[in-house]
Amino acid sequence: MNTGSRSGLVLVAASLVWGGITVGCNRERKKAEHLLAETFQSYLQLQPKLTQLKTRLGELRGDVEELAAKVPGGPELRAKYFSAEEVLGVLDAKMRWLSGEIESARRDLERARVDSLRNAIKQTNDDIRQVSDVAVELTHEEARLKQLAALLKAPYEHRLPTGYWVKAAKDDVESHLIDFIEDANPKVDRTTWFDCDRLRFTGGGADLDLPDSRSQLDNMTQILRAYPDVKLKIGGYNDNEQAAAASKKLSASRAAAVRAALVQSGVNADRLEAEGRGLRHPACSASDPEECSAHSPRIAVLVTAK
Numbered sequence: 001m002n003t004g005s006r007s008g009l010v011l012v013a014a015s016l017v018w019g020g021i022t023v024g025c026n027r028e029r030k031k032a033e034h035l036l037a038e039t040f041q042s043y044l045q046l047q048p049k050l051t052q053l054k055t056r057l058g059e060l061r062g063d064v065e066e067l068a069a070k071v072p073g074g075p076e077l078r079a080k081y082f083s084a085e086e087v088l089g090v091l092d093a094k095m096r097w098l099s100g101e102i103e104s105a106r107r108d109l110e111r112a113r114v115d116s117l118r119n120a121i122k123q124t125n126d127d128i129r130q131v132s133d134v135a136v137e138l139t140h141e142e143a144r145l146k147q148l149a150a151l152l153k154a155p156y157e158h159r160l161p162t163g164y165w166v167k168a169a170k171d172d173v174e175s176h177l178i179d180f181i182e183d184a185n186p187k188v189d190r191t192t193w194f195d196c197d198r199l200r201f202t203g204g205g206a207d208l209d210l211p212d213s214r215s216q217l218d219n220m221t222q223i224l225r226a227y228p229d230v231k232l233k234i235g236g237y238n239d240n241e242q243a244a245a246a247s248k249k250l251s252a253s254r255a256a257a258v259r260a261a262l263v264q265s266g267v268n269a270d271r272l273e274a275e276g277r278g279l280r281h282p283a284c285s286a287s288d289p290e291e292c293s294a295h296s297p298r299i300a301v302l303v304t305a306k
Contacts, residue, residue, distance in 0.1 A: 206253035252276025
């Protein structure tokens with residue numbers, strides 16, 4: 001083979017190599033573009049979550065400040081609130097930083113940079129979810145402390161025939177039950193349900209949060225001991241958006257948990273019924289925020305005999 005032929009072969013080989021590199025680069029670039037587009041969409045989904053979280057915390061602030069000055073546990077609620085607000089400020093700054101990083105990544109389309117952005121956005125999403133969980137806890141605790149504030153402001157006290165003093169707020173289930181039981185001519189029917197306002201469940205499930213529920217459980221136990229002819233039906237409600245069958249099953253489990261707690265406290269099981277009432281008579285309206293339905297499982301009681 002002459003020199004010219006060898007040169008031609010070298011040029012062809014070089015062309016194939018560089019062509020392969022170019023094709024490979026183009027392929028990597030297109031892949032990076034695709035990943036960056038997905039990353040940008042993930043970033044866009046974070047903004048409404050952050051905005052909703054800011055609104056939720058903003059709505060709590062006034063009550064948190066008031067409760068901090070009025071009730072035991074209020075200062076701790078306030079400290080937890082401001083810790084969440086501080087983290088929210090950091091997340092807000094991180095979102096602005098991510099926006100700038102996305103613009104830079106669009107210019108150079110480096111795969112490593114895009115991968116780094118994806119990880120940063122995933123971590124930011126996890127952080128927002130954690131603060132959101134804290135916000136729900138704050139809402140739950142705020143409601144409990146507001147009830148305590150109402151109790152301290154306008155307490156209900158009633159001495160039972162056994163000598164036990166029932167202490168609650170004026171509009172709590174205890175006052176309604178006692179008034180109904182002691183009424184000389186009460187109308188006992190299926191429409192007279194009284195909501196329990198201090199029976200709580202853990203994690204949105206059917207397990208009673210006993211520390212938060214104890215005061216109302218104790219009062220109900222003492223009321224039933226004082227009036228041995230009274231029988232109750234315990235109704236469980238579930239305001240979560242889910243299939244009717246699943247909703248009724250969960251609400252039935254909650255009602256059964258309350259019945260079991262009262263039986264364990266000494267109430268004869270024959271005096272108590274438990275019924276899952278599912279989504280009937282929801283406490284949360286359709287326009288209420290998501291955390292309302294997630295964290296307001298409701299128990300009501302009906303006097304069936306006295």
